[in-house]
Amino acid sequence: MPKSATASPLDNATGTDRMIFGRVLDLAISDPLRSLPAALALSREDLRALAARHAPQHETTIAALPDTGLDASDDAIEEADLRAFLVDHGARGAEEERWLAAILARRSLEPNHLWQDMGFHDRGELNAMFQRHFPALVAANANDMKWKKFFYRQLCEREGLLLCKSPNCEVCEDVDVCFGEESGDPLTSLARLARG
Template sequence: MTEPVAPNAADACRHDPDTAVDRMIFGRILEVAAADPVRSLPQALALDKAALAVLTARHAPRHAAAVAALPDDGGHGEDAIEEADLRAFLVEHGARGADEEHWLAAILARRSLEPNHLWQDMGFHDRDELNIVFRRHFPALVALNAADMKWKKFFYRQLCEREGLMLCKSPNCEVCDDVEVCFGEESGDPLATLSRLARGSGA
């Protein structure tokens, strides 16, 4: 029997924007977190079992059984130094104060600590799918990031500016030698593809 897959992002937007887009978003996120070889779902996503139970019931029922099997006292891991600040920043810029925005704020703050492009570490197929998250749930951040800076760079620039810290070496981006680091292409393969390739090469 063929397993169901998360819907294509463009198709989700066309058909039922109130539910299908979030099913795509959270389906992708849970798939990549479930494949984590070291951390539990709560640790990978910074959400406790209760939050994950509501999330999966609403948007990703195929993961509900895995969440139900989690220990009640498993915890979701300690925050990194800047994680709470980033989570609060994201919640502050949420569109409606919905549960989904609080969940995504926690997930984005935790996944931003990973070493790959943020779209990869969120389980998406490309940066366009990540941008759907921001347009739908954090449109104020899309407006702030009008120059289309890489999202990780944008987050930490915003946090540093709030603390009165100078993150950049140059007074503006146009004269900066590192402009490609902040605004360059974010190409690559999804983590699921890289994982399959790694398993194949090790066979």
């Protein structure tokens, strides 16, 4: 059966990965304050491999990255723990999951919704990425907690810590903080220009 002319990039695995990595790179490349390796916590070698496989439109930009002797900047306090947690929950142990674990751990430090900090258009695209590469996390997050809150709750539980105000989310006074609406504008360059 021929593909529909209106097929979405999410219709197949290759299209999904091209969308994921293309959007992440689009946003990170537009960041004037950090180098691409620092913004995504990936080495120049990893960035070259990622672009060759999933974002050929960025190969020239990545090839032109200066060799400063430094790749990704130092990890934040919990970044290595989150990266390891994500790798542990990868679907196939694929290189893409290792790249995404590093990217997600770094981008989770940003102040916006995770879907925005990843360069996605909405939370649905973020969820599609998790479904493809980290389906066990989608199953564990069955109540659709905000992803950053979910990550840190999981890390705390792993360490035997309880930082939540209530033992049960349903009776917590902060339930809207963890499960509320995630509306907002995408952080892509075009969206920034449109906002003026």
